[in-house]
Amino acid sequence: LSGDEPLTLWAVLDESVLRRHVGGAEVMRLQLDHLAGCAAQSNITVQVLPFTFGAYVAFGYPFTIMSFPGAAGGEVVHMDQLHSGLYLEREPDLRRYKLAMNRLRAAALDPERSRELIVKAAEALT
Incomplete structure (x- = not known):
């Protein structure tokens, strides 16, 4: 998803993946921070389907x-x-x-x- 010719990704995630704790609060925070960073890339689109x-x-x-x-x-x-x-x-x-x-x-x-x-x-x- 990076490099000279990155792939394009479009993901639709259920809001539950943001809320269900897996690995503890610190792990979740790091994962969500990473997801937010990925979502800022021009070749990655992330949408959340709300509860x-x-x-x-x-x-x-x-x-x-x-x-x-x-x-x-x-x-x-x-x-x-x-x-x-x-x-x-x-x-x-x-x-x-x-x-x-x-x-x-x-x-x-x-x-x-x-x-x-x-x-x-x-x-x-x-």
Whole structure:
């Protein structure tokens, strides 16, 4: 995500990842500070889906859409599972997950407000 030609990343995170303590307050603060720093990079977009939104498409089903411009089979969806991962490459599956991602991006806070929320969550741990 850095260097001369960094990859582009667009992440939509549930607000719970900012609030659920893993590793203690100091570890959480450092992680959130790092996330806020990453979100300030021009090639990284981070949006937070606030608690106020309630249930949403893909709730509890994290997924990643990976695009490989110029490569054969240029897109794939990856879903983490308990003991493995699942890769989807069929066009109907790709369409469904792109639609889900678009809905998540539309429902989430904009990148600036998301970064502010991440910074406030980190500050609350000091």
